Amino acid sequence: MTLKKIYLPLIVGAAVAAGIFIGGKLNFSDKSDRLFTSNSKKEKLNRLIDYIDYEYVDDVNTDSIVDVTVNGILENLDPHSVYIPKEDMERVSENMKGDFVGIGIHFYTYKDTVTVIRAVDDGPSDKVGIRGGDRIIFADGDSLFGKYINDVDIVHRLKGPVGSKLHLQVYRKDTDQILDFDVSRGVIPIKSVDASYMLTETLGYIKVNRFAETTFKEFKKVLLDLKSQGATKITLDLRDNPGGFLTVAEQIADEFLEDEKLILFTKNKRGNIDKSFATEKGDFENGEVYVLINENSASASEIVAGALQDNDKGTILGRRSYGKGLVQREMELGDGSAVRLTVSRYYTPTGRSIQRSYSNGNKDYYDEYFERLESGELLDPDKIKVSDSLKFTTPKGKVVYGGGGIIPDVFVPLDTRTQNETLLFLEQRGLVSYFIFEELEKDRHMFDDYTRESFVNEFEVSDDLVLKFEDYLNLRTIANISFQAYQDEVKLYLKATIADQLFGKGVYTEVFNNDNNMIKEVIKLSEQLQEN
Known part of the structure; x- marks a missing residue:
């Protein structure tokens, strides 16, 4: 397993997510009769589909042919114009809407039974007392166990209209009881x-x-909470954030920028320019801000980082960001599917476009990460390629560059400890989570004396637990795996996962941050500025 293979889904996922989800705020000036008038190109496609429908010798699913045709057309435009088939629309929309209707549990099918890993904080299941380790065996009388049960069936049975009741029968192992719960979805x-x-x-x-519909509301709430705890400086961590809605990025940037400061501007094919300015609503205009970015920070993340950097507000730390400066707009295609089409480019306040080139095709575009890795850019800032023709200057005289992502003010190299290829693979497969769940199942009271704070600061993973994890993996056909060379990294993943299953509420990130180079750098920098 190579690092290249591990990072491919991350990079492609970031690119696609950024391409799909950055919400355009532009309005079409073309009327529908102009957009959809008949012409020879459209008639040619329609006629071909009709010929295949009525004359072709074999039965063919023309819907699939249309899907292939649409994808083929979009692939010749840019990497971020994408087609969303009808069957994917609900999932895609749900993810960016920021919520869904359900009973609020994280689960997996353990020994043919729906088993709760953790109830969502303050969700319906959490409120009625369902907890980690509970087995849901019946839902409204229907069994949720057996070798033929699958996750799609489970989700279908647990979902329903808002406010509708669901009667659950739950087996709780540590008390050996079957409990009844009425949960309101x-x-x-x-x-x-x-x-x-x-x-x-x-x-x-x-x-x-990410930047979803609910993101600003979540962000504002925690920002005010941190201010009430005495925060005069904020670290905004946008690492691995693939983007989202343009308007949400503007709202977050507005929290830090003074009134009338330019956040960004967009330009469409007709040359129309739309500018976005900060308002008087910002609650952190006088505070210090540090923005963390890396090679997977894209789109809306880059809008926030670029707006602050170009206005000489705060400090950007990390590595060069992804480089996605295109704005998409979703357009329905009439059959439940949709296309998210690039309709404009966005520019940072100094006038730079951070969109990197896609002139050599999509494959080359997505593989650019590996070029950064192989060139040494992720470890050495001097390896970052810049063009003097794309040089811009901020109001206070700082030089910034366009043409391919946001270059940070303070470079922090890739931490190869937390980017271990084997551990990333195991985490993505869910094997770390499943192992910890099974360990907790042996005795869920072993951590009763820990608070969240004491666990983060005091708990240490034993060598014995690492050996058990090795045995667990080797029994599941991952042959001859050994963690001898990187025990500390394994312990970090195990500790973070234990914390997440016990306490939730962001503790996974907190555990990882305790030994993170970028977090150490931002703390050191903030203390230096305070002394000065």
């Missing part, structure tokens, strides 16, 4: 803010994983 938030807490007495921390 509710709106379950898909959290955009992974974690928020105080790094020091004056430095707050907020981790945002």
